[in-house]
Every structure is written in C-alpha cells, then in structure tokens.
Amino acid sequence: MNSSTLVPPFWQKKYKDEAGRNWDKFYHRNSTHFFKDRHWTDREFEELRPGHDTFSELKNPVLLEIGCGVGNFIWPVLERNPSLFIHACDFSPRAIDHVKANSNYSTDPPRCNAFVCDITKDRLADLIPPQSVDIVSAIFVLSALPPEKQAFAVSNIVEIMKPGGRILFRDYGVDDLAQLRFKDGHKLEDNLYVRQDGTLSYYFSTERLRDLFVRHGGLVELANEYIVRRLVNVKKEIDSDRVFAQAKFQVPIDTSAIESALTSTFI
Template identity: 40%
Template sequence: MTKETKPPLDSRIGKDSPFDFGQRYLENEKDVFNHNAWDHVEWGEEQINQAKEMIAKQYDHPVKEFDKNLYNSNPAKYWDIFYKHNRENFFKDRKWLQIEFPSLYRVTAKEYQEPTTILEIGCGAGNTFFPILNQNENKNLKIFGCDYSKVAVDLVKSNEAFPENHTKGVAYSSVWDLANPEGKLPEDLEPNSVDIVIMVFVFLALHPNQWKQAVDNLSKVLKPGGEILFRDYGRYDLAQVRFKKGRLLDDNFYIRGDGTRVYFFTEEELEQIFVTDGPFKKEKIATDRRLLVNRKKQLKMYRNWLQAVFKG
C-alpha cells in the first residue's frame, strides 16, 4: 500500500500488526527513486562496508579527553539546555506507539478497566505521555512521566493537559535519573508497581558503564510479568555514519552538536544487556530498516532502528 492510499493513523490503531514497520517493498532497484521511502530494505555487503569505512575515519579524530570528561560528568545539563531552546514543539507526538506496541492500546481501551500503571522514562516535553493520556479510556490508568531534565519535567507539568486528576487518568511527572547509582525510584512510585515501561530513544543517552545500573533500576519498578517497550537507534544508521571528526566519545558512542550523547545498538547487544546480563525475558527484538530517498539529488539514505519488548 502506498503512502498516498494508506489509511489515517488513528484508524489503524489496534488493527495493524506490530513490528511490521510499513509495507512498501522495493522489489526492483530501478524503482528506487519512484518514492521517498522504502521499508524492510536489507543492506548488502557494499552498504555495510561503506558504513564501516566512514566510521573508521571517526577514530582518527575522537573527542579530546578533557571534553569527554566534561560531557560525561553532567549529561542532564545538556538536556536542560536542549529543552530550554526547543520546548514542546521539537518532537512530533508519537501516536504510532499504540500500533507498534499493542499492549498500550489494550490497557487504554474502553473495555479494559483494570488498574494499570505506565511509566514513561525520558518523557521529554510529553510527546508520548500526552497522546497516551488523551486517547486513554481506562479510568483506572496511572501514568508517570520521568526525565532527568528538570526543564523537560517543568514543561510537562505546565502543559494545560496535565492536571494530576485528569479526566482520563491520573498523571504524575518528576525528575528521575534512570541510571542513578543509589537505586532511587521515581517520586510517588511504589516498588514493582509498573505494568508497562516505555523507553523510546532513551537508553541511547546512557554511557555504556551505566547500562547495568539502569537495568537494575528497571527491575525495581517493573511488576513480574510487566513489559518494557523499547526503541532506539541501530548500528550503522545514517545518523551514526554522518558524524564528523571530534564527535566520537567511545565505540559507537557519540556527542551531538548540542552536547547530548547517543549510542547505536545491535540486536545482540540489547539481548546481552537486558536478558543475558539482566533479569528480563525477550519477547521480541527486531530491526526496522528503511531506505529514504532524495529524488531531486538522487541520494539514498539508510535508516536503522531497533525495537524490542522485554518482560519482567
């Protein structure tokens, strides 16, 4: 089905199959410039080698040790600056989450009135938090939005859609560091009380030496049988390949121009972090590969995201 004939997003919630990542397949290379994007494009050896060559050049000019320590010492500071400059309009509302993660649709549906607690980690300005709250029809929903940027949390709390006793559920928001070494839980959240944890483009901001602590903290908030819904950048994504000199902090770990950090994962790494070395079970890990096309310039741009569901 082409982009022009695809039904509206809201009409597909609860109907589309999760982890399908779109249905436009490139079956003939001659058609590549007929559309702006193609789904499920497998990378050939040539594309992988090109990506590796470009990344190898980044090692010639890594971030200087002084700057590396500066960026790693207080990462929340750079997210505060980011949200001061960008506020709530930088990211689009993520209404697609209820398609890719059907459990979000199920627990917020009218026919589901069980007490349910959702925790979004890295809530930012609320681009996931508010769409879920506004579409919710479960009167027994509690939703927590946490971020280690105080500016982001202030944006959520100042939003007119945020009254704590919301007509569509109870909302909370607080400053919380997922990888805090003390193992503190978010404000007002009881241990092992969360049914669903949402982490969308969040884990990427952690230094690899923080992964274990973050997973330990997740295990303290999630109920037995609860779910972690995960999405992040995959290895060799266009964003990684495009980094220039002076941006490489560590293997596959970079500093952006605004001072925020980003890591690019593989499926194997995620399984190692959350399952092999962690306490969770793998429900699903998949790669969302897309080929974006600039038809005017005849350019091909390969995107690569990882999506996963882990269970407590």
C-alpha cells in the first residue's frame, strides 16, 4: 500500500514544472523500444474500426492524437483506415523526431502531421484550424499532466474539434495496481504520483472526468466507466486489478454553449 505522506512542496513544484522535460529524457533513454504498437484501440473504440460511420460518412476524416509519443497509436490506425489523416502532437521534441523518422511518416500525399506542442500552454488552434478535427484520441496522456493544468488542456482540445466531434479517452483509474504499489516519497497530492524517472502519473475517477469534460469542457458524455483487468503472476506473487478509466465525449452540434468558456480560457 502506498504511503499518504506527501512530497515536500518544493519538489512537487519541480516535478510539475519539469513534466515535459522528464518525458523528453524518457524518450532519449528508451527511443522507440519501450511501448508496443497499440493494435487494441479499435477493439475498445468502435470509432476507429474500418467502415465505422465515423469514417464512412466523411470524405476526409481528421484525427488528432494528443501525446503521440513515438507513434505506437498512429501507424496501426492509419493502416486500417486509408482515408484518415492524423495530426499528432507531443511535448517531447525527441518523441516527435522519432515519429518523423518512421518510414511510414513520409507518404505522398501526406497522411500525418506531427508537431511539438505542450497542450497545457501552447494553443492548438495556432497549429491546427479551429473546428477541423473529427476525433481526438487522449490515451494515457492526461495522466502525465498536473491536475491543475488538465482543464486548460481540455478547453484547448475542444477549440479545434468540429461540432459533433468525439474525444476517445483511456487512462489510469483510481486504485489501479500501479497506484497502490507506489511507496513513500512518490505522492504529490491526491491521486498524483511521481515515478522514479520524474514523470507524473495521475489516476482518474469517473467523477473527475465528468468535471473536466462535461462541466468544464461543455461536452456531452457518451460513455464513462472503469475497465478492470485481473492481473495474475504466480512467479511474482501478483494477483490484483489493473483499473483503467475509459470514456467518450462529444462536442455538441450547437457549440454556442461552450463558446464563452473557450473565450475566457484563452484571453
């Protein structure tokens, strides 16, 4: 069981301020070898399946992946959906360099636009036309952000989405095995921890997601639940649950309800 003792305020601020830098160091150490390609995403999100209404009704569907890393989500989705175009961003310059170095990146016509962006401070609408994106994937990315910066990130994302566009979300859920295994010296605040390498890990409740995307972001909740996977490893004496928060949110067709919130966020 992890300790309730909090990291001192100086270190809390330091870890939060250096979140992007520590992920850049992570990709410097691990290159493209740490994460596996995410071939499972269309099993969890039907919107990503070939022939789904999301793509079949659109001539040139556009997806934005937030926190793309080295492209483990990008390449399987592009391969399955030949008409799709993906914008991909990450706050790690090294991660974006790896995406651009992939042989699948340079195609004619281009099918991917990768760029460096810290969504907690860089305005996406300065890099992507407002209301131009049909789907946003936010998969294991908002957990890397300090909680106080997550609301801005959501508003930032909503500004570049089309009316009716969807956000597909999956991340760590409260009481996940990884959260319970943190020891003393790693807790920054409730549900927020720092790993050994300095990267952050936040654990979401469904209530927190509703606050971020519905009450703050003005979106419609289509799904919001915990996904529990039993993890058993006899050799390591592990018998516990992996808990993930998985959700879908949709931009209202009439976006006038969220315009004032977006205006106040960026002035």
